[in-house]
Amino acid sequence: HRVVVTGGPAETALTRQVSGDAAVDLGGRTGPRALAGVLRMADVVISANTGPAHLAAAVGTPVVSLFAPVVPAERWAPYGVPVILLGDQSAPCADTRALTCPVPGHPCLDEVTGQDVVRAVHKLIQERHS
Structure with a gap:
């Protein structure tokens, strides 16, 4: 890849x-x-909870979303394709709709590791090709 x-x-x-x-x-x-x-053309797209994640879903590509919970994932996550959300959806910033993180240290995403992302990508690729 x-x-x-x-x-x-x-x-x-x-x-x-x-x-x-x-x-x-x-x-x-x-x-x-x-x-x-x-x-x-991608097998999987890795994106924050921004426009490209939704564009990927619109063209049928699975998404790994580094999704800050400032907006509710059940309403704002990409849909229509397999999606894995990474990030603590119950972090203190949940549902604040903040444009800038109001919580020092960004706990919702700071605990997501590169290995978490790689595992999510592998899972979606396996699902897509099985």
């Missing part, structure tokens, strides 16, 4: 850093239509 990192024009330094030498950096190079094409 190849890892592809996307982001908007203002995020190119971040996407370059995250991509390093191991991933394809598409930061700042995909408008909505191109991004939909990239997401449609």
